[in-house]
Amino acid sequence: MRLDLSSDQRSQLELISLHLGKPPEQVLTDAARYLFENDMEFLESVERGFAPSTTQHFLDPDQLDRRFASILPRR
Numbered sequence: 001m002r003l004d005l006s007s008d009q010r011s012q013l014e015l016i017s018l019h020l021g022k023p024p025e026q027v028l029t030d031a032a033r034y035l036f037e038n039d040m041e042f043l044e045s046v047e048r049g050f051a052p053s054t055t056q057h058f059l060d061p062d063q064l065d066r067r068f069a070s071i072l073p074r075r
Helices: 007-020 024-055 059-071
Strands: none
Touching: 007 024
């Protein structure tokens, strides 16, 4: 695979490579692997977060009033 980087990006990659003691190709491979793994974890957690909303359980007006009364400070 070919990757086109600007001269600034190449310089940054070289600095990171020197700091990590890895060749630039390995730094890019590690970065891509990290992004793919975290992206999948993020998407899975978003899907888990939306799963309860698909049950379409809504509070009726009395339940809402009780919920707000328990949260809001009394005057």
